[in-house]
Amino acid sequence: xxxxxxxxxxxxxxxxxxxxxxxxxxxxxxxxxxxxxxxxxxxxxxxxxxxxxxxxxxxxxxxxxxxxxxxxxxxxxxxxxxxxxxxxxxxxxxx
Numbered sequence: 001x002x003x004x005x006x007x008x009x010x011x012x013x014x015x016x017x018x019x020x021x022x023x024x025x026x027x028x029x030x031x032x033x034x035x036x037x038x039x040x041x042x043x044x045x046x047x048x049x050x051x052x053x054x055x056x057x058x059x060x061x062x063x064x065x066x067x068x069x070x071x072x073x074x075x076x077x078x079x080x081x082x083x084x085x086x087x088x089x090x091x092x093x094x095x
Contacts, residue, residue, distance in 0.1 A: 005088055012080045015073070022079025027072050030060040032082035035089035045094040053090065 022028060038052050058064060060083070062072065075081060 002091075005084070005091060008084055008087065012075070012084060015075060015080070019073055019075050021076045022074035022082070024078050026074060026078050027062070027067075028060055028074060028080065028083055029078040030056060031086040032076075032078040035086045038086075039090075039093065048094060 022032070024032065038056055040048055040052065043051070061067075073080065077085075
């Protein structure tokens, strides 16, 4: 899991400067909010995945939909940096 986060961080850092800054309300903006808002401490990690995180990931990343990946690649809190923070939180806090 640490390797996944390191790889994602490296990929984000390697993006060219021409990649646009994401804005609130953009395709990945759901990940820019505080990830604790998606956490339910009283339930098991597996149940949290089924009840909350799977839906958030599907909506945010467009899983199951035809999505132009080029529109998803945006930097900043409301873009890939927010996605990284979201993943880091749940990997470190919930395993």
